[in-house]
Amino acid sequence: MKINLPDVVGQGYAAFWHFRGRYRVVKGSRGCKKSKTAALWFVDNMMRHPAANLLVVRKVFRTLKDSCWADLRWAAARLGVEDQWRFRSSPLEATYLPTGQTIFFRGLDDPMKISSISVAVGQLCWVWIEEAFEIAQEQDFDTLDEAVRGEVAEGLFKQITLTFNPWDEGHWLKRRFFDAPDSKDVLAITVDYRVNEFLDARDLALFEEIRVRNPRRFRVVGLGEWGIHEGLIYENWRQERFDR
Numbered sequence: 001m002k003i004n005l006p007d008v009v010g011q012g013y014a015a016f017w018h019f020r021g022r023y024r025v026v027k028g029s030r031g032c033k034k035s036k037t038a039a040l041w042f043v044d045n046m047m048r049h050p051a052a053n054l055l056v057v058r059k060v061f062r063t064l065k066d067s068c069w070a071d072l073r074w075a076a077a078r079l080g081v082e083d084q085w086r087f088r089s090s091p092l093e094a095t096y097l098p099t100g101q102t103i104f105f106r107g108l109d110d111p112m113k114i115s116s117i118s119v120a121v122g123q124l125c126w127v128w129i130e131e132a133f134e135i136a137q138e139q140d141f142d143t144l145d146e147a148v149r150g151e152v153a154e155g156l157f158k159q160i161t162l163t164f165n166p167w168d169e170g171h172w173l174k175r176r177f178f179d180a181p182d183s184k185d186v187l188a189i190t191v192d193y194r195v196n197e198f199l200d201a202r203d204l205a206l207f208e209e210i211r212v213r214n215p216r217r218f219r220v221v222g223l224g225e226w227g228i229h230e231g232l233i234y235e236n237w238r239q240e241r242f243d244r
Contacts, residue, residue, distance in 0.1 A: 008078065012195025013037045020157050021185040025132075025177045027166040028191040029224040031199055031207070034163045035067070038128055039075035046101050047081065051122030051153035054103045057114070057144060059134035061107025065092055068130050069105060108140055114147065123150065125158045132162035138172040166190075169226035192224045 009017070016026060016037065028034045046052050056068045069087065072094055076082045086095045094103040100121040106114045117124060127148055135141055148158045164173065177188040193199060193207055211218040220227035 009033075009037055009040055010195070010197050012191055015187060015189060017041060019187040020159070021183075021187060022159060023177065023186045023188075024159060024161045025173070025186065025188040026161070026163045026191060027173070027178075027189075027224055027226075028163075029193050030165065030221050031193040031196055031203060032191040032224065033196045033198070034191060035071050035130060036075070038130075038161055038163055039068070039071035040078065042103070042126065042128060043072060043075040043079055043081070043085070046096055046103070047084075049153075049156050050099045050101065051156055052126060053101055053119045053122055053124045054126045054128060055114070055117060055124060055144075055147070056103060056105045056128045056130065057108065058130050059108045061092075061105070061109055063131075064105045064107065065089060068128065069094070072103060108135065114144065117147075123152045123156070124148065125152050125156055127160045129160065129162045131164055132173060133164040133167055133171060136171075138176065141172075165220070166224060166226045167220065169228060174226060190224045193222060 010033065012032075016024060026034045026038075042054055046054060056064065056072075058064050058067065069089075069092055073082070073085075073087045076085045076087075076094075084097050086097055088094070092105040095101070102119060102121070104117055104124075106117070108114070125148065127144055129135065129141070129144065132141075145160060148160060152158060162173070162177075166174070177186055180186070193203075207218070207222050210222055219225040
């Protein structure tokens with residue numbers, strides 16, 4: 001199958017589509033199609049790489065069905081290959097029928113289920129962390145990072161994809177991926193709604209309304225710039241886990 005990026009995915013994601021380094025990090029505004037593009041990439045590339053398996057993660061497991069699971073199912077339909085995939089809601093997973101490759105879904109609210117994944121075909125080589133901003137503790141990300149290890153089939157590569165809205169410039173994601181020196185293992189990009197040519201006139205009008213009414217909020221939700229929580233600046237603070 002050949003994918004015509006302008007027709008199927010649209011503009012603005014060529015670097016994302018072709019990058020093969022360890023970390024692919026996308027912060028962006030609402031409506032910038034980052035999740036839809038990631039879903040298209042994973043469905044297409046799992047069919048291209050018969051040994052590849054994918055782990056999809058969000059902070060809370062129950063949020064996955066209406067987000068990533070639905071996006072991946074949409075992507076299979078958009079690519080015209082839905083008859084080659086089986087999407088199950090219990091357990092939540094997706095299987096590429098010709099090979100048995102699997103997309104697993106896990107939440108950080110049950111870390112033991114993440115560490116115990118084993119695949120029947122090929123290797124677990126890709127991780128997609130959706131709404132990565134929800135992961136407050138960098139060590140939780142490190143645990144996921146360490147799960148992607150071992151040899152992979154020839155032509156395959158290990159990669160972690162993070163997609164999120166950049167609500168707070170104090171988050172560890174900014175320091176680790178956007179403020180760090182350039183690395184061949186990291187693609188850190190910012191996208192906004194203007195790359196999404198599939199938005200209609202009403203969608204665009206809504207962004208214009210936000211720009212006029214609340215310019216500070218527009219910089220985050222419209223342009224994908226780093227935000228400051230509630231417009232307040234706290235210099236002396238740290239993020240800690242809260243256990244009730």
